Amino acid sequence: MKRREFISLLGGAAAWPLAARAQQAAMPVIGFLSSRSPGESATSEAAFRVGLKESGYAEGENAHIAFRWAEGQYHRLPVLAADLVAIRVAVIAAVGGGPSIMAAKAATATIPIVFTFGGDPVKAGFVASFERPGSNVTGVSWFSAALAAKRLELLLQLVPDASIVALLLNPNNPEEAAPQLPDFEQAARRLGRQFHILNAASETEIDAAFRALVERRVGALVVGADPFLLSRRQQLVALAARHAIPTTYSTPRICLGRRPHEL
Secondary structure, three states, rough: OOOOOHHHHHHHHHHHHHHHHOOOOOEEEEEEEEEEOOOOOHHHHHHHHHHHOOOOOOOOOOOOEEEOOOOOOOHHHHHHHHHHHOOOEEEEEOOOOOOHHHHHHHHHOOOOOEEEOOOOOOOOOOOOOOOOOOOOOEEOOOOHHHHHHHHHHHHHHHOOOOOOOEEEEEEHHHHOOOOOOOHHHHHHHOOOOOOEEOOOOOOOHHHHHHHHHHHOOEEEEEEOHHHHHHHHHHHHHHHHHHHOEEEEOOOOOOOOOOOHOOO
């Protein structure tokens, strides 16, 4: 996350409702809506607090933060978003991918929403354009979902003998899964590799996916950019190590301290 850019947007989005409610509430509430879990998001949560403090919002001093975590269960997000609206938060930070953004956007057309997203927010329908987002939604995207093909190319430079490759996606997050699929398929064909597309939206399905990888003799795996798959990084790294499957992930923090065959 580009913390300064995200927090700057959050502070700007919050400014007008905070001013408007200055006489109504002693301390404004900032909503934080995530599809992920608090434990595995500890570093992101800490960075969020630091960024807010750098922008003049100190938790417990001049602002409260209302955290709502779906813990990988995307169906809970609409209820969590509605709860933030009900307690009249001044702004909602929607993080953890497309499902959080959709839930927040569906819950309110007036409370400012600031998101982080790995895909194209215009194609996903979250904003009207990059120059003029429109409505009450704006945010930051790092387009990690557009890098699946490039990550495959880099991985095959390390394991050029891998004749069969695979892409692991979360089917419950189509906003980020959909753009990765055609790019990966085109790259695999161009590089002359057989390929498989596997889906996993739970811990059990991740285990099943790796059994399928072994059965199909997959020699290289690209884990798609997705908040749920990121939250299961320890499971993914352990399985890749156990089965000795060269694997590339969507963020470098998964790979830090790992042996080469786990990268």
